[in-house]
Amino acid sequence: MRILLIEDDALIGDGIKAGLIKLGFSVDWFTEGKTGLQALDAAPYDAVVLDLSLPGLDGLDILREWRKRGHQEPVLILTARDALEQRVSGLQQGADDYLCKPFALAEVAARLQALIRRSHGQVTPALRHGDVCFDPASRSVTLRKQPLILKPRELALLELFLLNAGRVLPRALIEEKLYNWDEEVSSNAVEVHIHHLRRKLGNSFIRTVHGVGYILGDGA
Template sequence: MHVLLVEDDALVASGIRAGLETFDLVVDEVATMAEARRVMASMQSDVVILDRGLPDGDGLSLVEEWRAAGVQAPVLILTARDAVRDRVDGLSGGADDYLVKPFDLDELVARLYALLRRAAGRASGVLYHGELSLDPAARRVCVGGEPVALSRRELVLLEAFLYAPRSVLSAGQLKDSLYGLNDDVESNALNVHIHHLRRKLGAGVIETVRGLGYRLGRADAVALPDAGRKGPSP
C-alpha cells in the first residue's frame, strides 16, 4: 500500500512514517497542501492520511478540492480536533474516515486497510486467489495452506495485484505501489520482483500484457515450487 502522509509537525510525521513502514507500507511524507497537490498529480497513492491544520490552510478544503476534481483516493483525516462537529464536517466534506490524535498505530493501520478494502469492494480482510491467500495485517502469504516467504517488495507487489485482480496495471502504477518519490529505483527492479513472484508462486501467477503492463493470472496458475520454501530473496 502506498500512503501519502500530509502532516506539518515533523516529529509527528516522522513517528507515523516509521510506524507505518514497520507494517511494510510505502510512505511519502509532505507538510503542506501545495506539496500534497504536487504528489497526487505525479503519482498514484492508495490512501491519504491528512492533517487539517496545515500551514497553507485547512486540509479539509483539499479533500473537497480533490473530490470536485474526481480524485477518488480514500482519505483519512488525522487531527487533534475532536469535537463532534469537526468529525461530521470532515466526513461530510469528502473524507472517508476520521481519527483523533493521540491514536494507536495498530488502529491506524487497521483503518487504512479497511479503507483500501472498501475501495476495492472487498468484504474480507484476507485476500484470496484460488489456493493463494494473503493476510495484509499479518503480512502472511500461503498457497494451499503452506506459508510462502516473500520479501517486503514482493509482498507489496502481490498485494497490489490482489486488490485489483481484473485490472491491467501499468509499470508506473506498480512502481508507485512499491516505491516512494525519494527512493532510488533501478531500471529493472520491477522486472526482478515479478520474476521472483513467478518463481515462488508459479510462472502464470502474473501475466504480461504486451504494451500495457501486467495483470494477475488465472487462479489455477498458482503453484508452490520448491523455491517458494527457501525464504525471501536477498
C-alpha cells in the same frame, strides 16, 4: 500500497511514515498544505492520511478541493479537533474516516487497510486467488494452506495484483505503487520482483501482456 501523508508535526509525521513503511506501505510525507494539495495529482496513491491544522492551507480546504477535482482516493483524517461537529464536518466534506490524536499506529494501519480494501470492492480482510491467501494485517501469505515466505517488496507486489484482479497493470504504474519519491529504483526492479513471485507461486500466476503490462493469471 502507496500512501500520501500530510502532517506538519515533525515527530508525528516521522513516526507515522517510519511505522507504515515497516508495515509494508510506501509513504510520501508532506508538511505544508499547498504542497500537499498538489501531491495527489502527481502519483497514484491508494489512500491519504490528512491532518487538518496545516500551514498554508487547512486540511478541510484541501479535502474539498480534491473532491471538487474528482479525486476519489480514500482519506483518513488525523487531527486534534475532536469536537463532534468538526468530525461530522470532515466526513461531510468527503473524508472516509476520522481518527483523533493521540492515536496508535496499529489503528492507523488497520483503518488504511480497511479503506483500501473497500475502495477495491473487497469485503473480506484476507485476499485470495486460487490457493494463495494473503492477510494484509499480519503481512502473511499461505500457499495451499502452508506458510510462504515473501520479502517485503514481493508482499507489496502480491497485494497490488490481488487488489487489482482482472486489471492489466502497466510497469510504470507498478513502479509508482511500490516506491516513494525518496527511493532510487533500478530499471529492472519490477521485472525482478515479478520473476521472484513467479518462481514462488508459479509462472502462470502473473501473466505478461506484451506491450501493455502485467495481469494476475491463473491461481497457484
